[in-house]
Amino acid sequence: MSRKAFIAGNWKMNMTAESGKKLIKELAPLVKDANCDVALCVPAILIPEMIKAAEGTNIKIGAENVHWAKSGAYTGEISADMLKEYGVEYVIIGHSERRQYFGETDETVNKRTLAALDAKLTPIVCIGELLEERENGSTENVLSRQLTEGLKGVDDISKVVIAYEPVWAIGTGRTATDEQAQETIAFIRRKIGELFCPECAKKVIIQYGGSMNAGNCKGLMAQPDIDGGLIGGASLKLDFATIVNYDK
Numbered sequence: 001m002s003r004k005a006f007i008a009g010n011w012k013m014n015m016t017a018e019s020g021k022k023l024i025k026e027l028a029p030l031v032k033d034a035n036c037d038v039a040l041c042v043p044a045i046l047i048p049e050m051i052k053a054a055e056g057t058n059i060k061i062g063a064e065n066v067h068w069a070k071s072g073a074y075t076g077e078i079s080a081d082m083l084k085e086y087g088v089e090y091v092i093i094g095h096s097e098r099r100q101y102f103g104e105t106d107e108t109v110n111k112r113t114l115a116a117l118d119a120k121l122t123p124i125v126c127i128g129e130l131l132e133e134r135e136n137g138s139t140e141n142v143l144s145r146q147l148t149e150g151l152k153g154v155d156d157i158s159k160v161v162i163a164y165e166p167v168w169a170i171g172t173g174r175t176a177t178d179e180q181a182q183e184t185i186a187f188i189r190r191k192i193g194e195l196f197c198p199e200c201a202k203k204v205i206i207q208y209g210g211s212m213n214a215g216n217c218k219g220l221m222a223q224p225d226i227d228g229g230l231i232g233g234a235s236l237k238l239d240f241a242t243i244v245n246y247d248k
């Protein structure tokens, strides 16, 4: 089954309105003939300006988080309807930095995922093991738990993008090998098959994330189960275009 590749950037807490607009302007002509879907997930305050900057291009703008409630007393949070109002299409959920520094759990990942789907946003649900979990052989248990709990109650799994991001590879310059990434993502696909159905699993886009860059993207993207990348550091520069054009 052919799945359309999807390369998304995660700006994290980087860029300003000015530098963001400049980067999108420079990226647009470089990625216009991409064979994959392309998105940049940006800090919430930059969304309106980046949506304008990306107008008329094939770059979609995403958010880095979303709250599960429609509205209410949740200081500092943003609802799915607020994102939709500006034309946001994607939202990252459960990034390891949110799990590590902001108390995100499988339960809150699940609530945010259901709220995003309800609003017709595409959630990019991040899962991944810590270094000690990889070393003590519990990677598959950790990923199984994150998938089972995080995706509870999802009706149509094909509307969810999964980003497999081994925590030890994020921002460290230490990428999973092509084989490690393929083997783990194949496991994730099998698990989705068990939780949902084998046919549904074949349709789900599963990205790799963790120090993916202009140099290693070809090898990773050549793996049969890897359908794209979630790119942190390299999405802040023109290298992002090289990754988007990995097949050229």
Ligand code: PEP
Residues within 6 Å of the ligand: 010, 012, 165, 169, 170, 171, 172, 173, 209, 210, 211, 212, 230, 231, 232, 233, 234
């Ligand atoms: C990320 O932020 O999801 C990520 C993978 O970061 P980096 O590419 O910098 O490792």
